[in-house]
Amino acid sequence: MPYIRETIITTADKRGKVHIAPIGIIAERDGWIIAPFRPSVTLDNLAEVPFAVANYTDDARIFAGCLTGRRDWPTVPVDGFPVPRLAAALAHSVLAVESISDDSVRPRHFCRVVQEETHAPFTGFNRARAAVLELAILVSRLNMLPREKIDAEIAYLSIAIEKTAGPEEKEAWNWLMQKVTEHITAGNDTHSARD
Ligand SMILES: Cc1cc2nc3c(=O)[nH]c(=O)nc-3n(C[C@H](O)[C@H](O)[C@H](O)COP(=O)(O)O)c2cc1C
Structure with missing residues (x-):
């Protein structure tokens, strides 16, 4: 099985409307795969704006909130990119979609990291x-x-x-x-x- 990082993925549509969803990004060669099941706003957004931000956060409420109708978590612009990061991210990677392997159930988007930043310390497992x-x-x-x-x-x-x-x-x-x-x-x- 591949290595998977559990992240909060931010994406945006072409009008700039931001979407937040928990997604496990899959390690592949020197990049990461984003594989949303159809139907998915994340999938639609990646087709319109081929960038995503992988937010690394230890705030469990964001994972739980997104699955229970509480998606309104503050975001912060990332200089030079069309998709913002979560304000609560300890760190983030901006992922640029490089190729898509289409699938009727779960298309796979191969992404390369084009920018990375750390914002706050990781304070240990809980x-x-x-x-x-x-x-x-x-x-x-x-x-x-x-x-x-x-x-x-x-x-x-x-x-x-x-x-x-x-x-x-x-x-x-x-x-x-x-x-x-x-x-x-x-x-x-x-x-x-x-x-
Ligand atoms: C930790 C975690 C990892 C997840 N990983 C994925 C994933 O890789 N692909 C996916 O389609 N949904 C995944 N989900 C479920 C999505 O977060 C959920 O279905 C979400 O609403 C995606 O649809 P959306 O893009 O329309 O919001 C995951 C959920 C959790 C809690």
Whole structure:
């Protein structure tokens, strides 16, 4: 399996409207692949403006927020490029799309880093942040997962939340858990569908 960095990708359409989405960028040779599943605003934006900013942030609320309708995170212009970075980025890479391998499910955009900058120090790992990231990935796949898997993952991840979360991680966790609850009470989980 390839190496993947979990980032917040900023893109813009040709009118300059910015879009923010959590995307795992995939290491490939001397660059990175952005592979959005269809349909996707990120995909449409890359077709209009072939630049993206990979934002490296430790703010778990941005990952959780983007998956729960809270996409309005402050951005800052990047000199000389049409796409801004997140204000909360500890560092960022500007990625220029060099080639596209089209696909009906998940087109792959090979990108080269054309600018990079650091803005704030990385202050160490935190288990609760990692747990929020894992729950965000789980929430983005709720429709594909059986109920048993959802329950087991949440039981394990909640240990890190109970032991190591600060207020921001708790808030992010609660946003995501609300989505999980909505999914389960709507009877969308595959366990209920099977019963
Ligand atoms: C950590 C993380 C990584 C993700 N990576 C991808 C990805 O590589 N491709 C993708 O299409 N969606 C990915 N997702 C889900 C997208 O963030 C979500 O579907 C998003 O809304 C993309 O659609 P949009 O461009 O229309 O916003 C990821 C979600 C999380 C939490």
